[in-house]
Amino acid sequence: MNCIVLDSTHRDGINYTELREPVPGPEEVKVRIKAAALNHRDQWCREQKYPNLKDGVILGSDGAGEIVEAGNKVDKSWIGKQVLINPALHWGENQSAQQSEFRILGMPDHGTFADYCCVPVDRVHQIPAHLDSVHAAALPLAGLTAYRALVYQGQVKKGDRVLVTGFGGGVAQLAVQFALASGAAVSVSSGSGWKLKKALEMGAEAGYLYHSASWVEDAKASGSGFDLIIDSAMGTTVNELLELVRPGGTIVVYGATLGNMKEVNARSLFWKQARLQGTTMGSDLDFERMLDFVVHHRIQPTVDRIFPLSQATSAFDKMEKKEQLGKLVLQPTGG
Template sequence: MKALVLTAPGKIELKELPVPTAGPGMALIKVTAVSLNRRDEWITEGKYPKIKYGVILGSDGCGIVEKVGSESDADWVGQEVVVNPNINWGPDPEVQSKDYTILGMPVDGMFAEYVVASLDRLQRKPAHLNSLQASTLPMGGLTAYRALFRRGQLKANQNVLISGFGGGVAQFAFLFAQAAGANVYVTSGSDEKLARALKMGARGGYNYKKEATYNDLWKTRGGF
């Protein structure tokens, strides 16, 4: 199979590698779409911990289950799935375990024709999304969801300020907060992005290069 491998600081090579094998509780997935995450850039630039060279990059992607390691899991074969890249989180929903890691570094990731993943890391692809759309969900979507609802305990009618509107996590957070019935405000350094947010239903948008500081927003909006 073809795969994108980090071979040295700032150097990525397209390599021909053996197709991995799915053991018990695992699935071999034919990758149909992947998406870039800021994490991929930082890893390539050497700005991330636990960097190993010779590893297949990529955290975000989806595909079709081609094989499983156990006959009892055969129902998965042929399913279109999104891969949750978080591995070994542990039993505590608040804090990851010491064994926690993420696909794409230090373990092989999604930027290949095939990937092996644990069955408990798979979610069936939403039918209303195509593969490319679904491939953007894992890291950005999970990060935004955890920030809003696990850490922030966001509820309907609360004010929420999303900074840096335009990035993947911020856009997911915006959509999730709106769906939850919150009053969503955004900041950005781009008037074009702010106009887009307002068109999408933001209660207010502020250019942090020109306008109010966070303290001013806090006072005028009654807190976030």
């Protein structure tokens, strides 16, 4: 079968190659992948910026397709069903945090950038009726991360003022959609004016260019602060967010694209009685609730562009340049 593997010896860091089709284990299903979406995690693997990397592993955490084979301990009624894959493996029983065995599909386990992928049957869910395979593939990792950040950790409620930073990526665009569907008033920040325009078209009430020296003052002038801020950057920006969060408000962090925090204004943190909360991915319960939420509100992930699997390098390059709005999707031949 055709697939995209990590290859540190290749000039692109990845390689389009052929491997033997996988065979499902007793409690696994084999999915013929119709669409698979990129995440920044895949690009970080390509850049050798992720721990425990191994050449030859098929990348990709997000995928959707048709079950074509089932292990001998799996109900055969699954065969023929159209499914999407939950890429969170071995979260554990603790809803508040993942166990040490937790890992994500696509490294070190073979992932979805292939014609076929085998996963435990408890990782597959039927595709919501309002989504096709392309948009279903764009949902799992980003949708799970956004839902847990916003709903479980952020406890968003109707009427809240919410700021989503870095609008344009998969998690951020879904966080905006989820927040709007929850009845929140949403603002965004981004490095691109055209992305801010798209956010406003989606229903955001305000957008700020975070490269502007005045963006924090502009955001402060727009109201009395934010009840909830969803952020993936951190670095030195944490103190800007502490200026913007309301007393008693919450900042939820799901990434650190700008690196670790260098210095935190502790006085702002404790005087505002603000909560600085970390989050990552989500539990099986979060995933099920996220799917129910998506179905109820008929939410559709934003897809920027679809690439043939054979042109994965072009999709990775587009992500590296931060040119996309929403998800970049790969399709195997015949997907």
